[in-house]
Structure formats: structure tokens, C-alpha cells
Amino acid sequence: MAISKVTTASITDADITTAKLAYDAAPFRNIIINGDMSIAQRGTSTSGLGSDGATTYVLDRFKFQVNGSVSTARYTVSQDTDVPTGQGFVKSSKIDVTTADASLNSAYYSFYRQEIEGQNLQYLKKGTANAESITMSFWVKSNKTGTYICEIDDNDNSRNINKSYTINSADTWEKKTITFAGDTTGTLDNDNGSSFRIFWWLAAGTDFTSGTLATDWESTVNANRAVGQVNLADSTANEWYITGVQLEAGEVASDFEFLPIDVNLQRCERYYEKTYNLSVAPGTSSDPGNRRDAQSSDGASNAVAVRNYKVRKRATATLTFYTGTTSGSVSYERSGASGTSTVNAWSKNGENGYAAYFGVGASWSGVHIEYHLIADAEL
Amino acid sequence: MITKVEKTYNMDGVTFSGYRITKNNIISLVPLDEANTDYQAIQQWIADGGTVIDNPPE
Numbered sequence: 001m002a003i004s005k006v007t008t009a010s011i012t013d014a015d016i017t018t019a020k021l022a023y024d025a026a027p028f029r030n031i032i033i034n035g036d037m038s039i040a041q042r043g044t045s046t047s048g049l050g051s052d053g054a055t056t057y058v059l060d061r062f063k064f065q066v067n068g069s070v071s072t073a074r075y076t077v078s079q080d081t082d083v084p085t086g087q088g089f090v091k092s093s094k095i096d097v098t099t100a101d102a103s104l105n106s107a108y109y110s111f112y113r114q115e116i117e118g119q120n121l122q123y124l125k126k127g128t129a130n131a132e133s134i135t136m137s138f139w140v141k142s143n144k145t146g147t148y149i150c151e152i153d154d155n156d157n158s159r160n161i162n163k164s165y166t167i168n169s170a171d172t173w174e175k176k177t178i179t180f181a182g183d184t185t186g187t188l189d190n191d192n193g194s195s196f197r198i199f200w201w202l203a204a205g206t207d208f209t210s211g212t213l214a215t216d217w218e219s220t221v222n223a224n225r226a227v228g229q230v231n232l233a234d235s236t237a238n239e240w241y242i243t244g245v246q247l248e249a250g251e252v253a254s255d256f257e258f259l260p261i262d263v264n265l266q267r268c269e270r271y272y273e274k275t276y277n278l279s280v281a282p283g284t285s286s287d288p289g290n291r292r293d294a295q296s297s298d299g300a301s302n303a304v305a306v307r308n309y310k311v312r313k314r315a316t317a318t319l320t321f322y323t324g325t326t327s328g329s330v331s332y333e334r335s336g337a338s339g340t341s342t343v344n345a346w347s348k349n350g351e352n353g354y355a356a357y358f359g360v361g362a363s364w365s366g367v368h369i370e371y372h373l374i375a376d377a378e379l
Numbered sequence: 380m381i382t383k384v385e386k387t388y389n390m391d392g393v394t395f396s397g398y399r400i401t402k403n404n405i406i407s408l409v410p411l412d413e414a415n416t417d418y419q420a421i422q423q424w425i426a427d428g429g430t431v432i433d434n435p436p437e
């Protein structure tokens with residue numbers, strides 16, 4: 001018999017899925033930026049990672065970090081085209097073990113992570129009686145089956161919550177959904193600093209595994225952060241892929257929110273932008289896309305580059321100028337002379353632009369300077 | 380890894396405007412912004428014993 005009337009009481013909230021809605025009910029619901037792994041401005045692969053404690057970005061907004069001082073394990077992080085079939089994704093992140101460490105030092109850690117500004121998280125009402133639950137969903141694949149840990153770290157209040165997920169079948173894309181309870185303790189700073197750090201653990205020494213997994217929010221105890229985590233680094237045959245990462249308010253994972261490439265890129269450019277074409281890694285090419293400024297040099301023989309960024313930055317950016325493949329300089333041309341020059345001074349730096357002064361050897365009208373530029377304001 | 384840090388100045392030759400650093404063999408300019416993670420790394424590098432080169436313009 002046909003149903004003639006449907007009221008709100010007829011359908012439970014849980015049965016109203018994104019797929020049943022005629023429109024996207026909550027645009028920009030994904031707290032994660034570049035969750036489809038489509039943007040990789042710095043280049044598509046970096047090898048030999050793990051030699052020190054430094055963090056490394058390869059794909060935009062996703063940082064790889066190890067405690068390399070206590071291990072010989074090495075990795076290659078890359079953007080890859082291996083993706084789950086029929087889900088709409090075209091890129092993934094791949095972490096490949098290139099030098100193994102089967103016997104980890106107690107202080108070792110290895111994880112993939114993204115950091116979120118506090119001002120993007122205020123609607124979660126963390127630290128109040130109305131704190132929202134949040135749900136993480138992602139696709140993952142590895143030859144190394146077993147237990148892995150996903151962590152949300154409250155960087156403002158030194159609190160964290162950690163959940164395990166299981167890779168059940170080797171070399172098979174699996175979708176994982178994890179719901180984290182809301183936290184009624186510890187409000188997040190309403191600023192441009194890192195308030196949430198999302199960790200996907202890959203390997204952990206006993207300093208991080210010897211306690212009881214913090215499946216509810218608690219003040220950070222390292223021993224409770226990665227209990228049960230497999231050691232991805234124990235063989236050079238091991239690799240780990242991830243894509244379709246989405247973190248959203250509530251207890252239900254909606255379908256992944258695909259954004260147009262221009263929107264996704266602009267969101268990444270708040271943290272990092274370059275003058276190079278999107279497919280060109282910095283420092284690998286002179287053309288195309290380099291900036292060419294025509295002007296006069298001042299009384300101190302400096303030509304000045306004054307520019308606004310394409311996208312306002314999270315904070316005042318670190319600037320890296322390139323002439324061809326050489327960082328720290330620009331090329332110039334004026335009547336009777338040409339060459340390269342380093343910056344003599346810089347000022348007026350802010351979220352939206354900069355002024356940099358380059359010596360060109362003489363006061364002269366009609367000076368061209370050419371360069372590529374990286375502006376980096378990542379967390 | 381940071382291997383070299385120098386002070387940079389405004390065009391007045393007096394006002395300290397930031398740092399020129401060499402990190403992983405790449406030369407960059409770092410602003411005096413506590414929210415900038417390279418600035419934070421420089422402060423840690425100094426705390427760990429690193430020496431900043433200071434050659435004000437003449």
C-alpha cells in the first residue's frame with residue numbers, strides 16, 4: 001500500500017543519510033583540508049624521510065613525522081593513483097618503508113598527521129556541556145594487517161582521545177569510520193594556532209604503547225596513545241595508503257565532500273602557495289609562471305618587489321625566492337648589466353603580502369627582476 | 380634541519396625585520412611572527428645553542 005503521508009516522526013534521524021537528501025545539507029562540513037589527497041604543491045614524492053625529528057609535508061596539509069634520532073627506519077611519502085574503486089577518488093597518500101626497523105626503540109614514533117586551526121573548531125563547543133561528538137572516516141589500505149591507532153590531540157589543553165581501527169585484509173581498500181565523544185573539558189583557543197592535531201599512527205615504541213589506550217578524552221599520557229599499534233616499519237615490503245579523509249561534527253559519517261579543484265587549492269593556499277604551475281615542484285624549473293616585475297631601482301640601487309598573495313595567509317609567511325633551481329635569489333636585468341641578487345632587506349610583511357628589496361648594482365630606471373616565490377604559513 | 384640563521388633589516392638599516400635561514404639547503408626569509416612555525420623553530424634552535432649571525436647594513 002502506498003504511503004500517503006510522511007511526518008518527521010516517521011523517519012528516525014539516523015535513517016536520514018546524505019544519499020537520501022536532494023542536496024548537500026552541510027557544505028564545508030569536512031574539517032580536514034585536502035582529504036582527497038588531490039593537492040601536492042611541494043612535489044609528489046619525497047624519499048629518505050626519517051633521518052631526523054623534522055616534520056615533512058609532501059601532500060598539502062598532511063605532515064609526516066618520525067623520531068628518526070632513535071631509528072634507522074626510512075620512508076618515501078608520495079601522492080599515488082592507487083585508490084578505492086568506484087568511490088570518485090583519483091589520488092591517495094602512500095607511505096612506503098624503504099629501510100626497516102623491526103625492533104623499535106622505546107621512544108620511536110612514526111605518524112601521518114594534520115593540524116587544524118582553533119578558529120575552525122569553535123562550533124564543536126569543546127570544553128562545554130554541549131560539546132559535539134566528531135566522526136572520522138577514511139579509506140585505508142596496507143599489506144600490513146592488524147591494529148592501528150587514530151588520535152585526536154587537543155594541542156591547547158594537552159588532552160587526547162585515541163581509537164583503534166583494524167586493517168583486516170592485506171592490500172585491500174577498506175573504509176573506516178570512528179566516532180570520538182565530545183569533550184566537556186578544555187575549550188579551544190579561538191585563533192590561528194594549532195588546536196587539533198589528528199594523528200594516524202604507523203609505528204610506536206613502548207613509551208607510547210605500554211599503558212591503556214585512551215579511548216575517552218584524558219590529559220595526555222604518552223603510554224596511553226598508541227597501545228596495540230602494529231609496527232609498519234618492520235619490513236621494506238610494507239606500505240600504507242590513505243584517502244577520502246573526512247572529520248565532521250556528529251556521530252554519523254556522511255559521504256565524502258568533494259570540492260572543486262579551485263576551492264580545494266585555495267583552502268590549501270591559506271597555508272602554502274607558489275608561483276609555479278601546480279604540477280611543478282619548487283626549485284625544479286625556471287618557467288612557466290615566474291614573476292617579472294618592471295620598475296626603477298632606488299637611490300640605494302635596490303629594485304623592490306611588492307606583492308599581495310593569491311590567498312590571505314594563516315600567519316605572516318616564510319618567503320623563499322628562487323632563480324631557476326637556486327633558492328635565496330632573484331635574477332635581474334637592466335641596461336648594461338644582468339645577474340642574480342639576494343634580498344638586501346624586507347618589510348611590510350603580513351598575512352596578505354610583502355616588500356623585498358634586491359640589489360641590482362646601480363640606480364637605474366628600467367629594471368626587470370624575475371623570480372619564483374614560495375609563501376609558507378603552515379602549522 | 381636549520382644550519383644557518385642571519386638577522387635581516389628594513390631599508391632603514393636599523394629596524395630588525397626577520398631572519399634569513401638555511402634549512403635543508405634552502406634559503407628562506409622568516410618573519411618575526413610567533414605564529415610562524417619557522418620562527419618557532421629558530422627560537423628552539425637558538426635555545427639549543429645556535430648562534431644567529433648579525434651584520435647590520437652599514
